[in-house]
Amino acid sequence: MLRSLFVVILVLFSVVSSELTINFNVKQNEQQLHTSEYKVRNNVNPDDSARMIVRRGAPFVIEIQSKTVYSFTLVPFNPITLAKESNTIRIPTNTSSTSWRAVAASTSTGIKYTIYSPASSQIGIFYWGVVDPSGSLTMLTNQLVVLFNPWSSNDEVYYSDANALSEYIVNAQTLIWVGSTNNANKIGWVYDQFHYDVLEVSLYFISQLDWTSRGSAIHVSRHLSSWINVNDNDGLVWGRWQEPYTGGKTPTYWTGSLEIFQKYRKVQQGVKYGQCWVFGGCLTTAGRTLGIPARTITNFDSAHEEQSSGPDKYRMEIDMFYDKNGQYLGMEGGSIWNFHVWCEFWMSRQDLDGADGWQTVDATPQELSDGLFQLGPASIAEVRNKEVTAQYDTDFVTSEVGAAIYQWAQYNTGKQKNPDRPGFWLLDINNDGTGHLMSTKAIGKMTREDITSNYKQTAFTTFIGYGRHKYQSEAISFEIVAPDVVNIGDNITISIVAQCPGCGPNSYMFLQIAGDIRIVSYVGDVIAILHQGLLNVSLDAPETTHSIIITADEYQNYLGMNRLVEYNAFIQFYENGTFTGQYANRQGHVAFAPPVLAVLPNYLPGNQSSVLSLSVFWSNPLDIELTETILRLSGAYVSDQDYYIGTVDPMGKVWKESILFEHWTPEGEEIVVFAKLLTNELSPINGKLELP
Numbered sequence: 001m002l003r004s005l006f007v008v009i010l011v012l013f014s015v016v017s018s019e020l021t022i023n024f025n026v027k028q029n030e031q032q033l034h035t036s037e038y039k040v041r042n043n044v045n046p047d048d049s050a051r052m053i054v055r056r057g058a059p060f061v062i063e064i065q066s067k068t069v070y071s072f073t074l075v076p077f078n079p080i081t082l083a084k085e086s087n088t089i090r091i092p093t094n095t096s097s098t099s100w101r102a103v104a105a106s107t108s109t110g111i112k113y114t115i116y117s118p119a120s121s122q123i124g125i126f127y128w129g130v131v132d133p134s135g136s137l138t139m140l141t142n143q144l145v146v147l148f149n150p151w152s153s154n155d156e157v158y159y160s161d162a163n164a165l166s167e168y169i170v171n172a173q174t175l176i177w178v179g180s181t182n183n184a185n186k187i188g189w190v191y192d193q194f195h196y197d198v199l200e201v202s203l204y205f206i207s208q209l210d211w212t213s214r215g216s217a218i219h220v221s222r223h224l225s226s227w228i229n230v231n232d233n234d235g236l237v238w239g240r241w242q243e244p245y246t247g248g249k250t251p252t253y254w255t256g257s258l259e260i261f262q263k264y265r266k267v268q269q270g271v272k273y274g275q276c277w278v279f280g281g282c283l284t285t286a287g288r289t290l291g292i293p294a295r296t297i298t299n300f301d302s303a304h305e306e307q308s309s310g311p312d313k314y315r316m317e318i319d320m321f322y323d324k325n326g327q328y329l330g331m332e333g334g335s336i337w338n339f340h341v342w343c344e345f346w347m348s349r350q351d352l353d354g355a356d357g358w359q360t361v362d363a364t365p366q367e368l369s370d371g372l373f374q375l376g377p378a379s380i381a382e383v384r385n386k387e388v389t390a391q392y393d394t395d396f397v398t399s400e401v402g403a404a405i406y407q408w409a410q411y412n413t414g415k416q417k418n419p420d421r422p423g424f425w426l427l428d429i430n431n432d433g434t435g436h437l438m439s440t441k442a443i444g445k446m447t448r449e450d451i452t453s454n455y456k457q458t459a460f461t462t463f464i465g466y467g468r469h470k471y472q473s474e475a476i477s478f479e480i481v482a483p484d485v486v487n488i489g490d491n492i493t494i495s496i497v498a499q500c501p502g503c504g505p506n507s508y509m510f511l512q513i514a515g516d517i518r519i520v521s522y523v524g525d526v527i528a529i530l531h532q533g534l535l536n537v538s539l540d541a542p543e544t545t546h547s548i549i550i551t552a553d554e555y556q557n558y559l560g561m562n563r564l565v566e567y568n569a570f571i572q573f574y575e576n577g578t579f580t581g582q583y584a585n586r587q588g589h590v591a592f593a594p595p596v597l598a599v600l601p602n603y604l605p606g607n608q609s610s611v612l613s614l615s616v617f618w619s620n621p622l623d624i625e626l627t628e629t630i631l632r633l634s635g636a637y638v639s640d641q642d643y644y645i646g647t648v649d650p651m652g653k654v655w656k657e658s659i660l661f662e663h664w665t666p667e668g669e670e671i672v673v674f675a676k677l678l679t680n681e682l683s684p685i686n687g688k689l690e691l692p
Contacts (some may be wrong), residue, residue, distance in 0.1 A: 001429035020066040021110075022130075024049040024142065029060040034151055037170065041194035047141055055149035055291060056215075057119030065110035069093055072102060072115070073129035073137060074144060076122075078207050079200040080268060082407030084127065088210045091115060119154035122214035123147055123290060124207045125203045143409065145203070148217060148291030156348045158215050159293045167443040168346065172255075172636035173672060174284075175446060177439040177611060178522075180564055182484035183591030184300065186448070187686050188674025189281045190256030190636050193289040198261045201236070202286040205267075208233070212432040217292055217347040218377055221361045228283045228363035230270035236260065236282055237274035240364055241523055243560075248272025251559050252684045255634035255676055257285040262545070279363040280341035287361075293346035295440050297360075297451070302340035303403035303434040304523070305396070306333060307367055314388070314399045317406055318434075321424060321629070322425070324410040324586065325534055326514035326570025331524075336434060338522040338564065338589065340364070344440075352390055355379035358454065362398045369393050380454050383529055399688035401435030401455045407585070414581075432458075446672065446690065471584040476500045476539075478511060480569045480586040488559070488592045488682070489621035492517075492550040494567055496537070503539040508577070511537045514570040515548055519555060522562040526554060530554055530565070536574075556622045562683050565590040595621050599675045602658060610662050614689060616675055618654040624680050625649060626679040631656055635673045637665040648679070 027046040030036040039046050052060050064070060065140040072091040093113065094101040097449035100121065102113045128140040152164055172191050179185040192198060205227040206214055213219035227235040230572050237260060238248065245251075251274050254260060260282060263271045274282070280296045287294030307313045318336060321329040342362035349355040359377030369375055369392065378394040379387075386402070388395035402484040408424040418424040435456055442449040467579075478498040486492055496513055503509055508523045517531040530550050537546045555565065566589055573582040595618065602613040616633075620626055629645035631654070639661045645654055654677065665671045670690050677685040 004312050006451060022049075022142075023063040024066075025061050025063065026052045029054060033058050033060065033149075033637045034169075035147070037194045038196070038199065041192070042196045048199055051143040051145065051431070052598050053145040053147065054117075055148045055152065056117045057122040057146050057152040057154050059114050059116050061112060061114050063107065063110060067106070067110060068106050068133065069131075070113075071131045073131060074126035074146075075102075075129060075139065076124045076126050077124045079203045080265065082547060085207070085211075087650075088129075088337075089122070097633055099312045101147065101394075117146065119149065119152055120156070120210065120215045121146060121642055123220070123393075124206055124214055125200075130660055136384075139348055145199070150291060150293050150346070153435070155313065156350070157292050157346060159346050166444055167441075168295055169288055173674075174281075174296055174441045175448070176281060176296050176341060177300075177437075177448065178277060178339055178341075178562060180589050180591040181300040182589075183438045183593060184207070184298075184339075184439065184448075185686065186688075187277070187684070188255065188634065188672075188678070188688060189277070189296070190258065190286060190634055190674070191285040192256055192636065193260035193285050195258055195261070197265045198258060198285055199289045201261045201265050202289050205235075205286070206290070217345065218349070218351070218392075220290065220318040221287065221292065221345045221347070221377045222361070222374055225284050225361050225363045225376055226372050228286065229365045229373055231365040231373040234268055235270055236264050237278060237363075238270045238272045239275065239279070240273040240520065241275060242525065245273050250561065250678075251275040252676075252678060253630075254278055254281075254318045255632055255674060256641070257282045259640075261285070276337075276341040278340075280343055281483050282532065283343045283361060285327040287343065287345050295344050296341060297344055298341050298437075299435060299441075299455075299464070300339045300437045301434050302337045302400050304335050304337055304340070304366055305399040305403055308333075312388075312395070314395045314403075315386075316399050316403050318403050319403060319418075320407045320587070322407065322409045322427070322514075322570060322585070323420065325512065326409070326572055326583070327532075327534065328514070328516045328568040328570070328587070330365075335524040336405075337524060338562070341399075344380070347377065349377075349379055352369045352379055352382065355381050355390065357381060360393075360627065362397075367396060369396075371579050377556065383455055384457060397455075398619040399434075401438070402527065403434045405430040405433035423541040446670075446688070459612070469584060469586045471582050473582070475502060476509075476573065476582070478571055478573065480535065480571065480584060482567060482569075482586070482588060485591045487621065488594050489552050489556075491552060492552075492555070492565060492590050493547050494569060495545055495547040496569065496571055498539055498544045499542065500544070501542050503542060503544075505540045507539060509537065509573070509575050510546075511546075511580075512570075512572045512574060513537060513546065514568075516568040517548065517550060518566055519563055520566045521560075522564070524566075527560070527563060528555075530558075536632060552622065556624055557624075557681075559592065559682050560680075564592060592683070594685050595619055595673055595675055597685045599673065599687040599689040601689060601691060610664065611660060612660075612663050612671065612672065612673070612691075615658060616654070616656045616677075616687070618677055618685060620648050620650065620652045620654075621648045622681075624681065626681050627689075628678075628680050629654065630678045632676045633659065633661065633673055634676075635663070635671075637669075638663040638673055645677075 322678035361376035415426040
């Protein structure tokens with residue numbers, strides 16, 4: 001346990017009989033260095049000197065009530081096991097050192113030491129050591145934490161906009177966007193980056209990094225991206241993308257980083273389970289607690305290209321294949337995730353020209369980089385310019401946001417032959433099939449900021465799927481029409497609409513329609529086939545419509561975490577029994593819009609009120625039971641609560657009244673409460689309450 005001591009009495013070594021008093025000026029130092037939030041969050045006395053947190057490149061002051069001039073030593077240690085390392089930082093007094101140094105000034109009661117650190121110093125947690133003029137060293141139990149300093153223009157993580165730092169360092173809660181391009185949904189996430197458990201676990205990860213690299217934001221961020229997952233070490237979170245989630249929580253259970261970091265703090269074993277938004281939220285938390293400006297990013301229609309064995313690891317290409325009848329055969333070379341979440345860290349890049357600013361850093365284990373599941377920092381400026389040879393992993397990120405979609409058919413289209421699949425010919429190239437609606441939380445507001453143009457020189461306005469959705473000539477036109485979003489419980493209708501002024505009962509024209517409708521996970525794994533078939537539709541009238549209808553009864557048993565409907569429709573036009581070469585095809589998604597989770601205040605908090613009362617209401621739109629239902633309430637400044645609802649009847653309701661809980665929202669900030677309804681049968685239902 002940390003001891004609350006403002007004045008520390010120390011016996012320096014055995015031959016000195018007098019006692020020495022050290023004043024660490026903790027409150028003043030931490031206020032000046034933007035670190036006082038740590039003690040506030042942990043309910044620690046601001047004068048407590050057991051642990052002082054400073055930022056590199058900025059001076060701080062301690063005082064010793066003795067006229068003897070001392071120097072100092074910092075010894076790094078493991079913040080979990082408390083084991084000391086062999087490395088040290090020496091702080092000489094009254095020297096011209098460009099590294100750590102102390103400047104002594106006499107006072108009426110002793111000597112004041114102004115301690116300077118270089119803006120490139122190693123970060124970490126240290127024990128103090130005091131060295132007397134004879135060279136004798138006495139180690140103290142007092143701790144010094146050294147963090148990056150985004151307020152210092154000499155630090156590589158310097159961010160000049162103080163208002164932005166209130167968001168990217170200080171703000172403790174955010175919104176993360178999930179779902180699909182045409183139905184982007186936001187979920188609440190609490191970073192809680194000032195909690196000591198978060199800080200200590202993050203510093204523990206840094207203690208596993210080579211000593212000489214601990215002062216580099218590049219190396220620290222790359223190292224963190226490896227340690228937030230467990231694939232290469234005893235890292236923070238296990239990833240899992242399919243049921244069962246035995247021995248842990250489903251990825252949708254988590255509402256913030258703290259509970260995950262606390263579980264890890266106890267046993268130093270990976271917490272089960274997470275997916276991309278969990279990795280992204282936790283990595284952003286680690287960046288902010290260590291002093292690196294960080295934010296969480298969502299990329300919709302995100303390509304995950306597999307490494308190739310050729311000279312270029314990534315070809316910036318995903319291939320889709322169709323047989324001679326237009327039946328969809330699948331993808332090769334990778335997959336397309338409906339969304340993917342990663343982080344951006346802000347830093348200068350001395351190793352690359354023109355690459356300063358936001359860098360992509362991703363902890364979700366996807367592809368190996370230098371033998372580990374790590375990614376970044378990849379300069380966004382380099383990604384935008386498609387500088388795919390730049391460090392680190394810009395080629396993979398460029399593919400994620402810009403891979404072209406190549407469609408190949410098993411008949412002679414008169415275009416390019418596929419070099420790897422004999423008998424397949426190029427059907428279509430979609431150069432804007434990936435990297436859409438890139439989203440992050442806006443500065444100071446609970447709204448979305450679109451950052452697509454940071455990654456791509458041309459950004460789309462709307463996305464309606466892959467392929468040529470309509471064929472049109474003077475004689476005939478036909479197209480595929482499908483909704484982007486349906487309410488849960490509504491039918492899904494995908495229609496083929498043809499207009500043929502010359503068609504009649506004896507025209508001998510028909511459309512061959514290959515249809516494939518399936519429920520998929522957000523990373524593209526097929527959960528269930530809802531429709532698959534090949535049929536001919538005669539064009540015996542000037543206008544013909546054929547519809548494929550999927551009812552709620554057909555899909556309601558397959559709705560789960562972040563799932564949606566993926567469809568493929570391929571139309572070939574035949575005349576007199578011969579394929580004319582005229583076609584239309586469309587592969588797209590239909591997202592499910594859940595009913596609103598209403599979070600209602602029962603009364604507004606009064607002056608200085610620390611208790612909030614609210615009610616939550618929701619209706620089940622499906623004709624099936626929802627099982628193991630849990631209501632979770634969370635927020636950066638509220639006491640988290642879980643309520644076990646159990647089974648919700650078909651078409652039943654959830655009504656939780658007069659929920660009381662404490663909050664400690666800072667003066668001037670809105671009260672924000674995130675609500676999440678979890679069931680086995682549906683993707684999480686999210687709601688939010690904001691009060692002035």
